[in-house]
Amino acid sequence: MDYSIETHPLDKLESRCLIAGIYQNQQFGNTALTLDAQTRGIIGKVIKRGDIQGKNGETLLLNYLPECPIERVLLVGMGEKGKVTRKLYRKALTAAIKTVRESKLTSVTSSLHDIDVEDADLAWKTRQTIEVFNDGIYQYSHTKNCDENKVQLNEVKILAGSESQTAIETGLTQGLAIAQAMELTKRLADLPGNICTPSYLAEQAGELAEKFERLECEILEESHLEALGMGAFLAVSRGSRQPAKLITLNYRGGDEQHKPIVLVGKGLTFDAGGISLKPGAGMDEMKYDMCGGATVLGVLQAVAQMNLPLNVIGLIPSSENLPDGNANKPGDILTSMAGKTIEVLNTDAEGRLILCDTLTYAKKFDPEVVIDMATLTGACIVSLGRVPSGLLGNDDALCEDLNKASEIACDSVWRLPLWEEYQEQLKSNFADLANIGGPDAGTITAACFLSRFTEDYRWAHLDIAGTAWRTGQNKGATGRPVPLLTQYLLNRAHA
CATH class of the missing domain: 3.40.220.10 (Leucine Aminopeptidase, subunit E, domain 1)
Known part of the structure; x- marks a missing residue:
């Protein structure tokens, strides 16, 4: 276009x-x-x-x-x-x-x-x-040979008077960056799981880094994850023949002494639930469990395209979660990179397992803030529907900044409490904590789990299970929360 x-x-x-x-x-x-x-x-x-x-x-x-x-x-x-x-x-x-x-x-x-x-x-x-x-x-066409309803539009002009041209140029630059970032995010998310594997996501990150001088890419393989002690992350990938990847994109646009903003996106390229197998109906939509990771790629592209004067790091833990003879089982005890032990009560609560090790890994970058985004809980759809993303965090100022950005971007969030009382639901008789907290307040207890690994820095969590894709006849990725996060970074750049 x-x-x-x-x-x-x-x-x-x-x-x-x-x-x-x-x-x-x-x-x-x-x-x-x-x-x-x-x-x-x-x-x-x-x-x-x-x-x-x-x-x-x-x-x-x-x-x-x-x-x-x-x-x-x-x-x-x-x-x-x-x-x-x-x-x-x-x-x-x-x-x-x-x-x-x-x-x-x-x-x-x-x-x-x-x-x-x-x-x-x-x-x-x-x-x-x-x-x-x-x-x-937007039309998905990667695996379609023909489309009778192909979009004919190929040109959009914005009418500008001489007195308004500068403002319109600013809007055009930002709009193009965000729109193309959303397009990348949607394209990756809409791809089927047999194409968009962890290795494919890693390749896309590498290609993105080649396009922009300020962007660097590093891929950690399973051997690296094992050396780092990422037992929670590796437990999820054990049931898959696709090797797990930890993707790092490093954008250096700010002064060297400025601490980076770290974005972490869940990259489960397909989630069958593991041994705790999901119902068959609608399981095809579990290719969208990597929308958080796709969002990180999209946002980093937008940041590099606009040359924002910030340091931003994107981390994408990517894996599949499938049933197999080698898959982790309910009752297994895992040891995370942070040294905390985790009792697996449900293997379908796998997103928090790959995220917790990645959030621990994020500490090495001495971040100013860390924001993770994940299609983490169906409970978020029950509580908030598909209008706002769930927002939780350990820092009021950071959460308020995200809320303000959401209002400007029209990419809504709603903050949920992260009270100490909810931590009680994660108690385990056999480990430091369990990976689920029971049927009550599932979105909150999932965030409580992540909070155990984010105590050393300012952190916010976005549960995008209800907003990252549409279901039903018009199913497809939405590109959210790319506008929200890009607006947050624009606000930071202009501060």
């Missing part, structure tokens, strides 16, 4: 389709008002027919404007003037790109950033246009 800035004034603009916003009760946005005057009131005449009221998410495509170099106009309802929130703006953008896709248009020019949005500047509105449009035209 080609995204660019259109600098021609509206009266000289040539376009296959101009996207313009109108408010509720048929009130014109700025571009629609100007275009109506240029076309002798034809926009107003069409609107008065009542085909569109301007309610948020409504669309109306006008296929002909007489004596006008603009071939079509797509009118998009934004809602009540003065009350367009960030989320309503994104909802309108989603409706717009859906109509564009269904109309098989090949090129569009958007002016929707001229709409007033609460607490949003021009750069943010431009960025959201790129993010939402790119998400709306």
Whole structure:
């Protein structure tokens, strides 16, 4: 997809389709008002027919404007003037790109950033246009020979006046980086487990490092993990014929003396549950258990693409979790890299086992903060649904920074408590702790488990089980929480 800035004034603009916003009760946005005057009131005449009221998410495509170099106009309802929130703006953008896709248009020019949005500047509105449009035209095609519904759109232009061009350029740069990071994340997550193995993820990380001068990649093999004492991590991979990998991506964009921000992403390329086998229905979706790892790759790509003045390290523990004669069993006792012993009560609680050793390994980088993201618990979907990601952590300031970033990015989180009382559920008669805490508060006790390995630094945990992918007929990866984490890093870079 080609995204660019259109600098021609509206009266000289040539376009296959101009996207313009109108408010509720048929009130014109700025571009629609100007275009109506240029076309002798034809926009107003069409609107008065009542085909569109301007309610948020409504669309109306006008296929002909007489004596006008603009071939079509797509009118998009934004809602009540003065009350367009960030989320309503994104909802309108989603409706717009859906109509564009269904109309098989090949090129569009958007002016929707001229709409007033609460607490949003021009750069943010431009960025959201790129993010939402790119998400709306994403198609998985890696293992498909043909697609009857192939997207025809190949060009999006953002209309800019001379006074707004700098802000729009900023939004375009950020939007492209985030949109392409989400695209990478979704592509990796949507790949089947027989293609996207731990070795494949490692290869993708290596290729990413080759593209950017400030990015370095290191892959630790199982022999390295054994030498480091990562007994919890290696126990998970024992049931698989695919060797486990610990992937490290190191981005050096800040001063050498600045401590790095460490991102840790769960990279289970397929999770059958191990000996504690999952039900067969829906098990195909367990290829998405590596969405945390895919997110780390996407975010590091965005950081390198924008040349952010930060030091960021990405760690991706990657493995499969399958049943086998050599697989770990319920009742087994594992010794983690931290020296803590773990009683395995359920082999399907494997994500925390590969994460705990990786979180211990993160200490070697003397991090300023550590943020992990993982499709960790089905309990998170039960408690929060698929709207926010679960947020837990041992540092209030870090959690608040993530919450603020989520509001700007429209990539919601909801903080859950990490109280000492929940730690009681992890007690074991035979080890320092158990890998599950029983049926109650599963998301919280999973985070409690991880917290035992993060006591030496500021840490936050994102449970993305309900937000990283969609299920059902429209199943597929969402690219979340790439926008949230990239916004957090943008905020840090601008602080």
